[in-house]
Amino acid sequence: MKASLHNKNILLGVCGGIAAYKSAELLRRLQDTGANVRVVMTSGATKFITPLTFQALSGHPVHTDLLDTEAEAAMGHIELARWADLILIAPATANSIARLASGRADDLLTAIYLASNSKKAVAPAMNHVMWTAETTRENIQKLQKNGTEIFGPASGDQACGETGPGRLLEADKLISSCTQLFDTGELQGIKIMITAGPTYEPIDPVRFIGNRSSGKMGFAIAQAAIEQGAIVSLIAGPVSLNTPEHSKRTDVETALQMHQAVMNNIDGQDIFIATAAVADYRPIKPRSQKIKKTDDEFSISLTPNPDILKEVAALDNPPFTLGFAAETQNVKDYALLKLKNKKLQMIAANQVSHSEDEQDTGFNSEYNALQILWNGGEARLERCRKTQLARQLITLLAKRYHEKTTT
Template identity: 55%
Template structure:
């Protein structure tokens, strides 16, 4: 994807992750973007304005009270110039000020004065990220159409480990590139489901599966990078939202996932069912914790869960349907049977166990569609997701041509 001649206004707020923004400017310019930088006063204590000026080749703005720049209402000119506004890092403070509509410095004023889509890449301590006030501010911003990119999880500068790390520069660059609709899925609406489902036995216990959601999240990110408007329905996972997705819906049970998927599928062009939806649920959920009974076995009466893919295929018209099949043996036979039996357009099958599939960083996929197929050998889930999305885009165009 190219950012040639695209106009990116990069806002830098105060945080140690500001050092990554230097690399971000370089990567954006490598793709042909024109980048201008606006910093908060606090950000200059982490990285000097001169550094960003050298990397961007443009003057850096910090203050509304710059007499030279503001002689001709320079902040309005800059706000009109931008095609995309990205704040990276976005501190808890600036997220709060944006949510409240403040215009008390140059960067917040630019955000209010610009009609360009606004993207924020949060970066903060994991405890701050989890605080209800921060999450409420993010919900407000999302409701106004602001796209939240990340954060990632991992070790932080303060020594903590958890969610709050700013996404890497190449991830932010790819999210911006995908937003211009130049990719293989440009202009399309893609719905992705990911992760496990949990079915409650009592208030303490549940039955579920070992899906981590990482494959589905990688697929959602790859679809967004390919230019799609992505809605992600996520089961109970501990993963930050992928870069570039438009909407995330969190669910727990198969019934909740079905409701969310069917509700979003009506406006989707493509549905990719990467979630590991439980086949069964307890027929009755105990209202109190079940107790041991002196060695007597516990027998659970299980009821079959609804088949989301089957329900989608029964609708007319329906989205281009891509299913997943996780199998321990006879992968090809089971996958091709599922493809035909459920009326899918494509299925991605993988063998689980032996270090592949669930709870692993790598995976391998066998793709099947009516009359053909392709093997995607073992690779990282992100790499596999990119290849899968390329093939989905190709098959979708052929099916609709």
């Protein structure tokens, strides 16, 4: 399934060149794809086109100053860096390319660029002599070495009256290039089953045993897998999330229902990703009527739920298994134990309890950080939005999966 820019967060950086006027059309075209767009302008860009133009088109404030107290209180440069799935700088002047390549962070755009782990791309626009200058070529190579994509430039008539390479790519070509960044085809045709969200175990018709899982991580992984061409089956506990396009979704409520949905459909799956926070226990005898409050103590007898992930990993011909370990302490140790005991290929561990001064990650948060472990290796995915984290995880998973299947 081909990727799209629908619901992608794109930070559009506009630099000070005559081609800045084309960024207004680019902004509108990006929005037409369904992307969420915010605009950051350099001081030079505001001399060619006003921030008000981009504000009117985007419906959002335009960010220009690094040390704007009001902006920092609302959506500061670090928050913008975390928000973006893609930073697209178009047009990128020779000066801005040089500053990015040297690691400068003395204006808002360069600070966001340096502080972000998101995908990055620059679309150069400058005089053809500047583009072919040795210094510019060296700066472009530095950016490419650091993982920045270079879109263009095109050749043709220039504002200076000369002709040659250095024109900003047209909007349709820039959008096509952006789309391709989210479509590497790493899992083309691979069948993946993903569980997500909590389970609710009924005590009586109005009460249940549950947990704080929102399902956001699992749904983000489903979307990331679809972008890479996977055929995704999503089994979701009780969550309030939109179904990722092109996925097959099955809704369940209890652990037993999730167990049945998984085991009935696991045959033929290539990968199984268990992000769901399945309740370990359920009441033995749920009451058929609401339990009335009294002054007496009240106890509930519990029985273990089936271990879905362990059963899948123990099948005669199991899929590649990725488990999740949400822990409150000794995160790595418990995750390694789970990896070994359940005979998994990989496990993603994260801490879900924090003191008041610690960063918000895990359950019900838009952010997460993961420590990925497998037999003989590990990787750490730093805190970022779950949508971004999911893409990083899928890339790592695809690599490990292909290594295993070709060995």
